Amino acid sequence: MNGALSTAPATAGTSLRSTLVGARIPAWAPYASAAAGAGVALLLRRLLDWTGWYTTFFAAAALFVIVLTGWSFAVEGRRQAKNRLAATLVAASFVAAIVPLVLILTYIGIKGISVFSADFFLHSMNGVTSRMAGGGLYHALIGTLEQVAIAAVIALPIGILTAIYLVEYGRGTFARTVTFFVDVMTGVPSIVAGLFVYTFLLLGFGLRPFGAAGAVALAILMIPVSVRASEEMLKLVPRDLRDAAYALGVPKWRVIVRVVLPTAMSGLITSSLLAIARVAGETAPLILLTGYTASINFDPFSGDQATLPMMVWDQLGKRSGTTSNDLTEARAWGAALTLVLLVLLLNVGARLLARLARPKTR
């Protein structure tokens, strides 16, 4: 069946038939099918008294697929019909991914932008009760920036050095073990990392929650991401560069420090930014570790410290109850939008940097 190259079109499209090419449905067929699907769906909506637009939309989409595939099956035969069905479904799955992204970003943008003002960024929530207007995320922004910075200071050197080990020295059982556990560590759920730091730092030393404890958990999450990404960047450094340096008699560590690292520098910065972006939005470990306070705490090493995700969590918690509370919800959306902007900024920045300054390969 698969081997049959010439399909025998059943009925229509005889005018298009040639000896070399099987019958084809016209190029406008998809548009016609879409129009037909939409038309029938609207008719059904009128006839069956559907209220929402979702049913109509999905009915139209299903009808479009059925009409197009059926048409193709009738004119072009089984194989082309399958081909069209697959192409339609693949395109549909792409749309299915883009739609949630667009929905999420526009939704949070619309909801969050309403509270944005200079006051929102320059004030804390100190003394602001849940039914009061005003307040801001200054305290949370400080906490997030400090904790992510501490996490980066802990994680990035470890991550980059481990990557150097794996790329430049890595061989034997130890390197294989490290590679394996980097992969495994990537899969450690953030809440488990938080739980570990809780049992280790807070229970183990009998401490109260403090900001840097959250930073340690974030660092644990950041290390494997940093190792993986840095490894890829170091592998991009051309072998010739290293060999040329070795040939000049440069010791290995100086080759790494003076040749490999400068060549891969922009890539390493990119990978570091992505690793930071990956953890900046983490909430789960912070619930266990940093506590939450409505006032400004500059010291990450003592006392509860607010962060953007925790502020959202706190505001959402205050909302819960019988009635909805627009003011707290708006503040939660504002903080969430700030967080998203921060993370997207890091991501887009990292990608632009990667594009602008690729390591020179030859």
Add this chain to the structure above:
Amino acid sequence: MVQTAGDDSRTDDPFEMAAQGVPGANPLIGGPVPDAADHVDAPGTMLPDGRPEAGVSGRSVRVGDRVFKALAAGSGAVLLVVMAAIAIFLVWKAIPAFTQNTGNLFTTQTWNPQGSPPVFGMAAVFFGTVMSAFIAMLVGVPIAVGIALFISHYASRRAATTLGAIVDLLAAVPSLVFGMWGLYFLIPQTKGFQAWMSEYFGWIPLFDNTKATTVDQFGKSLLIAGVVLAIMIIPIVSAVCREVFLQVPGETVDAAWALGATKWEMIRTAVIPFGRAGIISAAMLGLGRALGETIAVALVLNSGFRINWHITEPGGDTFASTIALKFGEAGGSPVAIAALVAAGLVLFVITLLVNTAARLVIARRKEFT
């Protein structure tokens, strides 16, 4: 002319090989000059990729090299220590949960570790975790594979990079935001859909909601938690699949075209068989993510601590959401904390197994190609 070229290559080769550290290739005819041994590294070892290592060995090792290597290897060791510490501390701090629990850890469907005597079990939590992750896989993986195919084989090359970057952006959105979007947008908007499922597919017990009488009583169900998780794992799964699909050998693809295959037949006979292991491991990576997701699930589910096969009915718990939600009330009770640590331990072990399985699948594929 030919003769000269031959001469050139003959004279060049030893130098080139020595520069790459090929054993035995010494450009200095008449044996190594003692001074050169200090500068030209003594070769002999091989890199994992089979190329000779141009590193330092033997007596020419310098202090700087030793320190630097120790530093690099030490960082790797830190990583292993952290992993070991996670396992040790979780086991150690979970012990009270195992000794003082009066319920059966695996079959009890309640969560009351503060009570006296403490009663709790992970049956319901385990069920919720597996069910929500399963729904996420069922919805997310086909879509993710479709996206990967679209980017790798359907979109034009220029569009593919842009589209790939856009999908990657989905991965950058913090999970908290997915949860909020699920809570405020998806749940109200899908009440009708869930009611419809329950009404027309209620004959399948899975989709039956026996309690709700009005549309408004639908909402925070495992089904929606699964959908939110699906949206969250799509970028990860599709990124891995895309990488694999792009590596399909051109010869196989061309062979399929040459036999007159349609695009779909080409994908089915050339791309999918090549990428099967990659798809499986990508799906398992996504599964690991879905199992461990905390905040998004905690926001879109109300905990109920019972096994409920009716996935359109509100309520459900996962390991991660239980830890996040019950932590506040665990407060000073050591047993309550230990119970949560035990939940974390089980989650840790499950994700460890899933991830290890995924890596093994990837490793096996590497051997074959």
